[in-house]
Amino acid sequence: MKQHFDILVIGAGPAGIAAAVRAAESGARVGLLDDNPAPGGQIWRKGAALPAAARDWIAKLDASPVVRLHGWHVFAHPASGVLMAESTAATDREAAELHYDKLVLATGARERFLPFPGWTLPNVMGAGGLDAMVRGGLPISGKRVVVAGTGPLLLAVAAHLAHRGAKVVAICEQAPVGRLAAFSLRLLDQPGKVMQGINYRWASRNARFHTGCWPIAANGQGSLESVTLQRNDQQWDVACDYLACGYHLVPNLELPVLLGCRIQNGFVATDKWQQTSIPGVLCAGEPTGIGGVELAILEGQIAGLAAADRISVASGLVQKRSRFQGFVRALANAVELDPQLRTLPSAETIVCRCEDVPFHVLGGYSSQRDAKLHTRCGMGPCQGRICGAATQFLFGWGADSVRPPVLTASFSSLAAASCAAGHASNDILNQNRKDTHTL
Amino acid sequence: MPDPSISLLVNGASVSVTPGTTVAAAILMSGPRARISVTGEPRAPLCGMGICFECRATINGFAHRRSCQVLCEPGMDVRTA
Numbered sequence: 001m002k003q004h005f006d007i008l009v010i011g012a013g014p015a016g017i018a019a020a021v022r023a024a025e026s027g028a029r030v031g032l033l034d035d036n037p038a039p040g041g042q043i044w045r046k047g048a049a050l051p052a053a054a055r056d057w058i059a060k061l062d063a064s065p066v067v068r069l070h071g072w073h074v075f076a077h078p079a080s081g082v083l084m085a086e087s088t089a090a091t092d093r094e095a096a097e098l099h100y101d102k103l104v105l106a107t108g109a110r111e112r113f114l115p116f117p118g119w120t121l122p123n124v125m126g127a128g129g130l131d132a133m134v135r136g137g138l139p140i141s142g143k144r145v146v147v148a149g150t151g152p153l154l155l156a157v158a159a160h161l162a163h164r165g166a167k168v169v170a171i172c173e174q175a176p177v178g179r180l181a182a183f184s185l186r187l188l189d190q191p192g193k194v195m196q197g198i199n200y201r202w203a204s205r206n207a208r209f210h211t212g213c214w215p216i217a218a219n220g221q222g223s224l225e226s227v228t229l230q231r232n233d234q235q236w237d238v239a240c241d242y243l244a245c246g247y248h249l250v251p252n253l254e255l256p257v258l259l260g261c262r263i264q265n266g267f268v269a270t271d272k273w274q275q276t277s278i279p280g281v282l283c284a285g286e287p288t289g290i291g292g293v294e295l296a297i298l299e300g301q302i303a304g305l306a307a308a309d310r311i312s313v314a315s316g317l318v319q320k321r322s323r324f325q326g327f328v329r330a331l332a333n334a335v336e337l338d339p340q341l342r343t344l345p346s347a348e349t350i351v352c353r354c355e356d357v358p359f360h361v362l363g364g365y366s367s368q369r370d371a372k373l374h375t376r377c378g379m380g381p382c383q384g385r386i387c388g389a390a391t392q393f394l395f396g397w398g399a400d401s402v403r404p405p406v407l408t409a410s411f412s413s414l415a416a417a418s419c420a421a422g423h424a425s426n427d428i429l430n431q432n433r434k435d436t437h438t439l
Numbered sequence: 440m441p442d443p444s445i446s447l448l449v450n451g452a453s454v455s456v457t458p459g460t461t462v463a464a465a466i467l468m469s470g471p472r473a474r475i476s477v478t479g480e481p482r483a484p485l486c487g488m489g490i491c492f493e494c495r496a497t498i499n500g501f502a503h504r505r506s507c508q509v510l511c512e513p514g515m516d517v518r519t520a
Contacts, residue, residue: 035489036488037508037509120480122473123471126487136464137461381492
């Protein structure tokens with residue numbers, strides 16, 4: 001399959017949906033690609049009641065002429081203005097050559113996982129991870145769940161799981177209570193967020209809420225049976241069926257980095273109009289800074305309008321966006337990781353789950369690349385998406401380089417990408433020949 | 440909740456799920472793990488969103504599919520390691 005779009009949007013979460021809908025208003029041919037089977041991204045994932053904003057934006061998307069490619073993942077950028085995608089669906093390995101004039105990257109964020117003894121046991125998942133599995137049909141009613149890690153996601157997940165009949169036995173937030181109180185005060189100018197927090201806590205009111213607390217071990221034979229929690233000098237075991245543990249979010253930067261976008265302080269650098277350092281490539285949502293769904297919708301709209309050359313319409317939204325800058329900073333401060341979490345892994349704790357690389361072999365390396373070449377850490381199918389954020393925190397290593405294919409792809413898809421690269425270079429060659437001839 | 444209406448096979452055993460259920464959820468409903476790691480550990484989904492590759496399985500003969508990104512379809516044949 002080969003398609004051309006005036007504006008191609010990658011990622012169908014809140015930012016990507018908003019970008020695609022606003023970009024299509026101008027009559028541009030807009031494509032929206034996402035590896036999930038339905039729009040909404042992670043925060044508006046189907047399988048649970050969606051907030052009004054989600055229903056509203058998804059309805060706008062449904063009513064728009066946007067060409068939707070759900071169940072596709074991008075794996076390469078063979079030439080300027082071209083991305084290669086492969087079907088994520090069960091029964092085909094079709095490749096698509098997607099040409100674009102403008103590109104909006106709305107690739108979202110993933111959870112940060114920190115290794116601790118037992119974290120590789122079945123039924124130890126991310127906080128958002130368990131939530132996504134439950135939305136995807138995993139029965140949770142009557143199951144005992146410990147929710148742990150850091151960030152506002154924990155309360156949202158605990159509330160949703162409790163609503164679905166789970167027994168949330170404990171919520172453990174690594175941040176100390178003083179820092180959480182300061183963050184709550186900072187939110188007072190955003191009553192919506194405060195009410196949301198209160199509602200979440202009320203929904204999960206039967207669970208003990210511990211601050212400055214985290215799991216130091218997951219225990220069980222073949223599957224999770226209990227979790228050992230630690231707060232100050234105290235340690236205790238809690239029997240549970242699931243541990244939902246995630247240490248806030250890290251941006252999905254693979255595509256922005258592959259395209260050459262400048263990264264600043266761990267996020268994609270953008271200007272007032274969400275334009276990255278690469279002309280014609282815009283970025284919106286969590287990759288530009290973790291700021292939540294309202295900010296993502298604003299950034300998505302600005303990016304979509306700017307990509308469609310409708311700057312004047314976007315300028316009012318730029319004003320609104322500036323109100324969130326303080327929130328982004330306050331959130332980052334609130335979820336800052338306790339340095340003690342660096343002592344979580346034991347010598348034998350696996351850090352790279354794809355290649356089963358234990359913690360003790362990773363000492364003494366200077367970078368992810370160095371460790372990767374010597375130990376295979378980060379060399380498996382996830383390509384360091386899970387262990388990369390962990391080793392950055394544990395060892396202070398910077399991010400590794402990104403190379404295609406950025407996700408696993410079949411040989412036939414790689415061959416298609418190679419052809420696309422060849423066509424592009426032939427086009428340039430022919431253009432040069434023509435130019436020479438004209439001269 | 441609607442009644443289970445999709446039937447598929449996970450390692451040869453029949454599993455009934457509601458429409459909209461992911462293959463990863465169906466795998467966990469039929470057993471505790473999705474794969475065996477390179478050193479022989481049992482593993483199951485971690486991220487639930489197509490990042491970690493712990494849920495990968497062979498679906499209808501296609502290997503290494505991220506089962507959390509694939510919805511169950513009637514008669515699917517899912518195999519885990």
